[in-house]
């Protein structure tokens with residue numbers, strides 16, 4: 001403890017006595033610096049070295065009326081240095097006033113001795129040290145409370161605000177000075193966002209329960225200006241030394257940003273980045289909820305599985321940016337086609353799943369499906385393109401087609417695949433036997449993957465006949481799959497799958513190469529040379545390098561292109577007429593002939609017959625089938641024959657099964673025919689035998 005004492009005493013004799021008294025104490029002398037005048041004392045106290053002075057002792061025996069003034073001046077010069085006043089008994093009143101104004105204590109001269117003086121100084125100095133320590137402690141707490149990022153507020157036991165730190169001031173919008181003494185709920189309005197009617201008072205709860213209480217995860221602080229912020233944390237009771245609750249303190253922080261971020265993250269996890277539609281995850285959720293509701297109310301609901309037809313083609317030919325725009329357009333129309341309470345979700349790629357949450361009958365789902373077919377059928381304006389698309393849809397109904405989300409969606413998917421097989425641009429309700437169909441399809445698909453390398457394909461040949469002379473004019477090569485487990489699988493069963501999986505391109509190449517090789521063999525064996533037709537699917541025709549592949553195979557096998565014919569359907573030609581014309585022209589330049597297959601089932605438009613370089617029309621077997629029994633079919637057959645004549649195209653009737661059909665076609669001067677009535681498709685060896693025995697076979701000109 002520093003013991004330097006500044007003594008202000010005018011009377012030198014008295015000062016000597018005081019100094020003597022201060023030199024005596026049993027625990028050691030005080031160091032005394034005696035100053036005689038008030039002015040000198042002030043000088044000393046205004047000096048920067050005054051910090052070594054532990055206390056001031058002032059003798060108030062000063063000219064009447066000046067005592068307190070002098071005291072005030074000294075006090076102001078050193079407010080932190082404790083002051084002891086010496087006074088004579090007559091002036092005790094003045095001494096008391098000095099104490100009221102800030103002096104620590106006074107001693108009357110008649111009681112002045114070494115003991116009382118040193119004791120008074122001792123107490124004074126000790127108090128000063130304690131006060132200093134307390135000040136530092138308080139200061140440290142203050143700085144700490146203001147520098148933590150959290151808001152701190154405390155109340156007394158009556159719930160009146162006793163303290164707020166700066167963060168709390170900023171968060172609540174109240175200055176400390178205004179808030180102190182007000183009811184907690186007035187300064188800090190906290191509500192539960194889950195139940196906004198309810199205000200929350202964590203301070204009251206902490207005091208009442210006499211324990212720390214956490215704020216619920218959904219607390220919102222309403223600021224003075226009415227704005228809101230999400231807050232989180234806890235309130236705790238404050239106790240006095242005897243353990244009684246004297247108030248409470250709450251520490252909390254603004255979690256608005258954090259809550260927003262977690263909400264955003266959960267949104268992203270549940271929505272598709274491109275279309276912003278709910279994704280599979282959210283759909284599953286909604287589906288589970290809708291199913292539970294439907295179960296309670298004994299109602300039905302429907303799931304529509306929507307897949308865009310030939311989307312890959314658009315993506316590949318126009319680029320992903322256009323593909324994405326198209327998906328956005330599709331998403332928009334889907335949403336516009338259903339009710340607000342329904343859910344349109346994107347499963348990824350070009351697949352969308354729609355939940356129709358309440359339907360009275362299954363037919364309601366069909367109505368929605370029709371609406372969607374119409375809405376999506378309108379051209380989509382994307383950049384400078386007008387894109388025309390179709391979709392295939394499958395419908396699953398709860399509870400008939402599945403009682404859990406996964407099964408219901410899977411069955412709708414299966415029904416969608418069925419719609420694809422059904423010529424696309426339509427919808428199908430799920431039927432239980434589709435499941436078997438789907439399994440079958442899956443097994444075919446996996447088998448197809450290895451069929452080429454395992455040499456499981458063969459070509460059969462079906463002769464085409466001149467209806468006038470009944471001589472063989474050529475053949476159609478028809479693919480067969482000799483599947484080890486199943487035996488012969490017919491193309492209708494696997495070609496559509498091969499088309500969808502992209503296997504058709506390598507398979508088609510194999511067909512072309514095998515046919516070319518076979519024809520060349522027959523030519524080398526001096527069998528009557530005649531053209532063989534092979535079937536080319538739309539996917540092949542559109543595939544890159546198609547023309548180059550044909551040219552390469554002709555070169556490789558050494559076959560002259562005029563022995564080759566391609567059968568193409570109308571739909572294949574119409575998908576992209578401009579580039580198709582170029583492809584056909586390139587084929588024609590190699591000497592290859594083009595036949596329009598299944599004629600009559602598609603557009604049958606005269607205008608494109610003129611635009612495409614076609615050599616022959618093949619009347620679809622369905623018309624030939626009804627030729628003698630159905631007037632419509634007979635009319636179509638006549639029309640096609642006449643159309644062919646006027647365009648100078650060869651006309652071939654396929655699927656001729658009876659003598660009547662043959663005679664009817666002959667009577668109308670249809671050029672050629674093909675069908676079971678003449679010959680079934682046969683292995684190459686048999687066909688060669690047939691050729692060898694058929695002396696009337698016409699020779700290619």
Ligand code: C2E
Pocket residue numbers: 462477478479490491492495508511534535536537567597598621654655656657674675676677681
């Ligand atoms: P398509 O081009 O219309 O071929 C004619 C189909 O009619 C063949 O069926 C043939 O066996 C069948 N057929 C022949 N005569 C008669 C008859 O008198 N009555 C009846 N009802 N049918 C007859 P297949 O071989 O099952 O081929 C079915 C379809 O598969 C073909 O229809 C063609 O579109 C496709 N296809 C066949 N081979 C290939 C191929 O190598 N590549 C491609 N892409 N498709 C092929």
Ligand code: CA
Pocket residue numbers: 476535567597
């Ligand atoms: Ca054909």
Ligand code: CA
Pocket residue numbers: 597598618620621654
């Ligand atoms: Ca056909």
